[in-house]
Amino acid sequence: MSLAVLKSRALSGMQAPEVTVEVHLANGIPSFTIVGLPETEVKESKDRVRAALQNARFEFPARRITVNLAPADLPKESGRFDLPIALGILAASEQMPGDELAKYEFAGELSLSGELRPIRGALAMTYAMHRAADRSGKQRAFILPRANADEAGLVADAAIYPAESLLQVCAHFASRGSDARLARHRAEAAPARPTYPDFADVKGQLQAKRALEIAASGGHSVLMAGPPGTGKSMLAQRFPGILPQMTDDEALESAAVQSLTSGFSIARWKARPYRAPHHTASGVALVGGGSSPRPGEISLAHRGVLFLDELPEFDRKVLEVLREPLESGHITISRAAKQADFPARFQLIAAMNPCPCGYLGHTANRCRCTPDQVARYQDKISGPLLDRIDMQIQVTALPHEDLLKQADGEPSQRITERVERAFALQLQRQGKGNHALSTAEIDLHCKPDEAGEQILRTAMTRLHWSARAYHRVLKVARTIADLAGAATIGQAHIAEAIQYRRALREH
Template sequence: MSLAVLKSRALAGMHAPEVTVEVHLANGLPSFTIVGLPETEVKEAKDRVRAALQNACFEFPARRITVNLAPADLPKESGRFDLPIALGILAASGQMPADDLDKYEFAGELSLSGELRPIRGALAMTYAMYRAGDAAGRRRGFILPGANADEAALVRDAAIFPAGSLLQVCSHFAARDGDAKLVRHRPAAQAAAPAYPDFAEVKGQAQARRALEVAAAGGHSVLMVGPPGTGKSMLAARFPGILPPMTDEEALESAAVQSLSGSFSAARWKTRPYRAPHHTASAVALVGGGGTPRPGEISLAHRGVLFLDELPEFDRKVLEVLREPLESGHITISRAARQADFPARFQLIAAMNPCPCGYQGHGSGRCRCTPDQVARYQDKISGPLLDRIDMQILVGALPHEELLRQADGEPSAAIAERVNGAFEKQVRRQGKGNHALSTAEIDAHCKPDAGGEQLLRAAMARLNWSARAYHRVLKVARTIADLAGDKTVMQPHVAEAVQYRRALREH
């Protein structure tokens, strides 16, 4: 047999399209050619595969070897095609049986010794393979490096066969007894409950803690404004611990994005992501991109928290790219030759100082910033972006005497119980969190009583709110009512929601 055909997977954004690896041996001067739009990492597979075969005591054919990665118009990147290429050469040259190759898909990078190294995107590839079963319900097994087994096994009922080396894979197809066969990987035991920093460690700041509870219950974005050292970063770090537990579907989505970046760990299964990029981050680092598009920070924070500290210190052009994902929950990265779509349903928590020196309004009176300096500093955050942030709260400095007298705060578990109860009400009522309500759904579920309507109209006229700001205040008020256990949005709920829009500047 001079032709072998195997199946593998490429990565295109969150998708993992099937790739057919065709290996043909022909007479002629010895050569090794890979076609099918391979990128540099795939072209380098020639040297890795040659060395791996020789060090595994196989014969490397002195023939004209052509490897075709189909479809030809789909770019192929990374070393995941090393394993199927090596197996194809062995099958085409008759050094291993080819009868059962069509029952499996293969992915794995080879070392020069023939060991299998982990790959990116194993979870996304496994999920795509599992969904691609034929009409009769038959699905292929997936042979991949052992280091990726726990990650791939998160796709329930997928047949995962981890291997440590090229020799183990060859033995699986050549052996007649079961001892040399690869063993199907069983999912690891359920990971322990996620461990987050506890709100009990935060002293004081009752108003900020209340605002974050409301934000967690309804999925609202928050901007915290206050002097240095008031606990803004500490509050943000503890915020994921009061969010509702992740569902299996949410956890799988989040893990798949992490897998694309090579940063997923099975030990963090069902743990809300918490991303805190430095303010020097570029727009590409934040939203994703590159020649071969990769997910950025907003996608790596999918179903979790994106914390932007020192918000005005970010480049303004970088911040502006957040406007669309905050609304849509996804980001589309377009290049001349390809397009990639990544999920980006994150919860934004931002923090900033009120002025350049940071001490405007501080009890020490040390701020000497002029009104023009303060205005220029705050104007680094554009009106359209600020309009999309649901809640804007003040985090003031506590006097030293009061700070020393403060007892430990309420633990995260107690806050999370209230948050989860309010969120479950939203799911039963409308099938989603309050932050995701459309205009028609806001009219149906967030209509305030007469007193609340009158207060909201007065606030809108005085503060010159946009229609977007008006709707966001209504959604926050709906969340406050859910926390209170009230079916109707009433005046006190609206009054509290209005206060969460006045921290930075009235607009």
């Protein structure tokens, strides 16, 4: 047989389309050609495959070798096609049997010695393969490097066969006995519930803790403004620990995004992502991009927390790219030759100083900034972006006597219990968190009583809110009512929600 056909997967954003690897051997001047829109990493596989076959004591055919990666219009990148190309050459040259190749998909980068090195995106590829099998009814197994077995094994019922070398894979197909066959990967027991820093470590700041509890219950975004050293970063680091526990589907979505950058670890299974990019980050670093688009910080924070410290120090153009993902929960990256969609359903927690020197409102009265300087500093955050942040709170400096006390705050576990009860009410009522309610759903589920509506109308008139701000206040009030176990949004719930929505310029 001079032709061998194998299956593999490419990566295109979060998608992992099937790739057919066709290897043909023909007479003529010896050559090795790869076609099918291969990028540099794929073209270099010729040298890796040749050395791996020779060092594994196989014969490299002195013939005209043509490898076609179909479909031809789909760009192919990375070294994941090394393994199927090497196996195709061996099957086409009849150095190994090829009658079982159609039952498997293959991915793996080869070292020059024939060892299999880990690849990125193994979880995304396995997930795509399993979904395709559900649609077609044809189940395939997946052979990939052992280092990727744990993450690929997170896809329930997927048949994963990890291997350490090219020789092991060849022995699997050459042997009819069980001894040399690859063993199917068995999923390990799920790690214990992840641990996070505890809110009990934070002294005082009861108002900020209350606001973060509300934000965690309803999935709301928060901006914390206050002098340096008041605990804003400390509160943000502990915020993931009070979020509702991730479902299996949410954990799989988050892990699949992490696997695209080789950043996933099985030890972090079901742990909420926490991303805190530096304020010098570019727009591409934040939303993703590149010639072969990869996820940025907002997608790596999917189903978790994106913390932006020193918010006004970010470039304004960088901050503006957050506006659409905050509304839609996904990001589309368009390039001349490619377009990629990534999920970006993150919870934004931001922190900032109230003025250039940072000490506006400090108990020591150290601020010497003029009103114009304060206004220019706060104006670095555009109105449309500020309008999309549900809650805007002040984190004040603690008196010295409170700082000298032992930390005796409420532990995260107790806060989490209240958060999960409130979130369960939301799922029971509308099947989603309050932050995701549409306009029609707000009218249905967030209607306040008569006294609450009156105070809301007054606040709208005085504070000149937009329709978006009005709806966000209603959603926050709905969350406050859920925490109180109230079926109807009352005056007290509306009043508290308004306090979390005071315009930053008024502070």
